[in-house]
Amino acid sequence: MYFTIEPKSDIKDFFNYRSEYREIKRSLKRGEKIISLIGVRRVGKTSLLNVLYHELKGLKVWIDGRIISNPKNEIFSMIYDVVREKRSKIFGKIESVNISVGHIGLEVKRFREMNLITMEKTINKSGMIYVFIDEAQRMNSRELANILSYFYDRVPNVSFIISGSEIGLIEDVLGEDKPEHPLFGRHVLKLEMKRLDKEKSMEYLISGFQQVDFRVSEEEIDYVIDELDGLIGWLTLYGYERAVLRNKDALKKTKTLATQIVVTELRNFLRRVKNRKLYITILRNANGVTWSQLHAYVNRDMKKHVNPNTLTRAIESLTRYSFLTKEGNIYLRPDPMILDATFLIS
Structure with missing residues (x-):
């Protein structure tokens, strides 16, 4: 059934996105080591990963990126734990539209540091292992890139499928033509899930x-x-x-709940910035406008001239965290609830 709020686990309940589904399955079959699934929030990335998690044969690890503080030790230890016990595991939660639908699997353990070489040898002796990392952008991007690079080079029987909604941060994890990046020169398959037309x-x-x-x-x-x-x-x-x-009153209830979720996400983002008013003003005016138009509207609402470089940095930050999208030279809010959320931020 389509109208269930928990992430889908069966392809028959998963609407659309068949090309992305088939491409990931083909890619894993031919031995791709790192697959990245990106898209703005609420397009169904977690459900697609969950469908694949339930379909794939062999050992599987599901990691909720929000619970990881030390990617090197914790991811390595989680994979080792699955191999040692010879059963798939879920670390953290699988959630839909950021509403908790129950805890699946086991609670996160505090793994003691072990000898990585010993763990690597054990993992290499097992069969194929699929590691799903949801909300990967929540981890330290450099440390995650390092662990992905390590497995890419040294552990041929492990494939990673990672997803994230803060697109700019995921690009930091994967690297883009940066010779100094840990994943430079290694093939990463990137797929994007777009909203439904x-x-x-x-x-x-x-x-x-x-x-x-x-x-x-x-x-x-x-x-x-x-x-x-x-x-x-x-x-x-x-x-x-x-x-x-x-x-x-389903639509009213949906918009109320959706706006509350976006308020929480936006509030968490705004804790990182100095000029909250500038960021909120940008979001309120980014309804299909060019940079020049946005600059004019922001100047008007802020009642002062905003330095162009300051505006550009704020726009880039909002885009990196997927609160803005850019199509051609036009800036847009990717979620209709963002506008209402800006008026509820305290």
Whole structure:
């Protein structure tokens, strides 16, 4: 069923993105060592990884990037732990649209440091191992790049599938033509999951309602898509509220919950910056504008002239953390809930 809020684990419940699904499976079959799946928040990356995790044969490790403080020791130890016990494990949580749907697997252990050479020999003697790292950008990017490089060069039977929604940070992990980067010269397959277009969004909602034999007018669906855009996470939450819980105020409930989630994400980001007002002003005006237009609007709302370099640095930071996207020379908010969230930030 499409309208479930937990991450999908069966391909029949996973809408669209078949080309990405098939490409990852083909790539693993031919022995790709590092596969990166990127996309803005709420496009279904975690569900796609979860489907693959449940389908692939052999030993598997699922790592929630938010729980890792020392990638070298902890990732190595987690893989070793799976090999030693000869069973797949999930470290952390698998979550959908950032709503916890329960703990799967075991709680994170505090691994004692072991001899890496000993662990490497043990891992090399096992069969194929697939390591899934969700929200990889939450880790120290340099340390994660180092451990990926180490396994790439020395442990041929381990493949990594990593995902992240803060696209600029994931690019830091993978490196882009930087000779000094740990992964320079090593092949990394990069795939991007994009939001659903209006036609696909319509198809998704109609199909989801048909699955549970629930009737909704096309006018309502059309309005919902305009409000939630093509982010399958929000569309799923709406479908769950409307068809499963039979909530007549499903759209209002969805937008309220979605905005609360985005407020939390944005607040966490703004803790890192000095001029919160500048960043919030940029987000409020980034509704399909060029840099020059955005500069003019920001100057107007800030009631002063903002240094162009200061504006550019702020825009780049928002883009790196996926609170802004750039299409051609146009800047956009990737999530319709971001605008409402800027008015609720305290």
